[in-house]
Amino acid sequence: MEIHNQFSLKNYNTFGIEAKAKQFVAVHSVEELQSILQKYAHEKKFVLGGGSNMLLTKDIDALVIHIDLKGKKIIKETDDWVWVECQAGENWHEFVLWTLSKNFGGLENMSLIPGNVGTTPVQNIGAYGTEIKDTMVSCDAMTIDSQAMKTFSNADCHFGYRESVFKQEAKDHYIITSVVFQLTKRHHKINTAYGDIQSELSKQGIENPTIQDVSNAVIAIRQSKLPDPKELGNSGSFFKNPILLKTDFEKIHQQFPEMKYFDVSPTEVKVPAGWLIEQAGFKGKRFGDAGIHKNQALVLVNYGNATGQEILNVSKDIQETIYNTFGIRIEAEVNVI
Numbered sequence: 001m002e003i004h005n006q007f008s009l010k011n012y013n014t015f016g017i018e019a020k021a022k023q024f025v026a027v028h029s030v031e032e033l034q035s036i037l038q039k040y041a042h043e044k045k046f047v048l049g050g051g052s053n054m055l056l057t058k059d060i061d062a063l064v065i066h067i068d069l070k071g072k073k074i075i076k077e078t079d080d081w082v083w084v085e086c087q088a089g090e091n092w093h094e095f096v097l098w099t100l101s102k103n104f105g106g107l108e109n110m111s112l113i114p115g116n117v118g119t120t121p122v123q124n125i126g127a128y129g130t131e132i133k134d135t136m137v138s139c140d141a142m143t144i145d146s147q148a149m150k151t152f153s154n155a156d157c158h159f160g161y162r163e164s165v166f167k168q169e170a171k172d173h174y175i176i177t178s179v180v181f182q183l184t185k186r187h188h189k190i191n192t193a194y195g196d197i198q199s200e201l202s203k204q205g206i207e208n209p210t211i212q213d214v215s216n217a218v219i220a221i222r223q224s225k226l227p228d229p230k231e232l233g234n235s236g237s238f239f240k241n242p243i244l245l246k247t248d249f250e251k252i253h254q255q256f257p258e259m260k261y262f263d264v265s266p267t268e269v270k271v272p273a274g275w276l277i278e279q280a281g282f283k284g285k286r287f288g289d290a291g292i293h294k295n296q297a298l299v300l301v302n303y304g305n306a307t308g309q310e311i312l313n314v315s316k317d318i319q320e321t322i323y324n325t326f327g328i329r330i331e332a333e334v335n336v337i
């Protein structure tokens, strides 16, 4: 394991922001991770997965540990189900494609989400009507202080909308090393309820979709709306969709009757932040090298040499305008470092 000093993180964050790590090391096994944590027990540490959900606004004055554990395997199966274990450093989309190549169902709606497998439980990634919590059985994690391994069951993760225990009590205490999913081998549960999927399948003339068809539809929708981080730096949705109490929402809705919303519980609604940002006039706007994507206003982009601070300033401007216009506060989904 080589320790690099003053290491550029530009290729390790999907926003493509230039920032330096005081020290950087990539670990390829649980044993390597254990030995680094022991050796650097008293140093400041920063754990880096796929770098797809963070905005770097400054250099990192710490030892950056890049989790590069690889491997995926079937650990158990019945006629109907299969349990698959995937190491944290595997690319999420490649893992989804691997499950589909074996005709295992459950992850197809989450095709093409950027990032690595190990960070998927942290924010309970989700798209097109499915979240990781629907198929994740458990994940293994190393305790940073003692290097003891701990298994978190699905219930232990306290999943919510883009939320988990790893953003709350467990934050900075554990490093996820592998994740287990329970997938279908037959009788797949095809989920096309999310509007865009149904219309994409109809466009393709598909009436009885397979899990591969659903994955292809999701890929087509994402490619038409969301920029590829390899071509245009971004971190997916920059903001969470705000959840409002129905009683508060009704007052706002009277003033803005065209506002879109979705029921999330008998007392709460979710408002698409992309809609709010578009209505506030930010969609497609550019401020230097920082901007708002032209096809999906929820995504902030780096046209080349934007600094993290510049992107953060644009995000604050958006938050303030949305609050002043609609009286709604929107929160960042990405981790601002």
Ligand code: EPU
Binding pocket: 126, 127, 128, 129, 194, 196, 225, 226, 235, 236, 237, 238, 239, 240, 241, 260, 272, 273, 274, 275, 276, 278, 283, 295, 296, 297, 298, 333
């Ligand atoms: N909308 C607009 N303008 C926009 C964007 C969206 O009016 O610029 C409206 C759409 O017309 C639609 C509604 O907002 O009525 C929802 O749009 P969309 O289906 O694109 O989904 P979203 O709520 O904007 C969420 C996730 C995405 C995920 C999609 C599909 C969050 C924060 N984002 O976006 O996740 O792919 O649903 O399930 O929940 C990510 O987390 O990085 C991500 C891309």
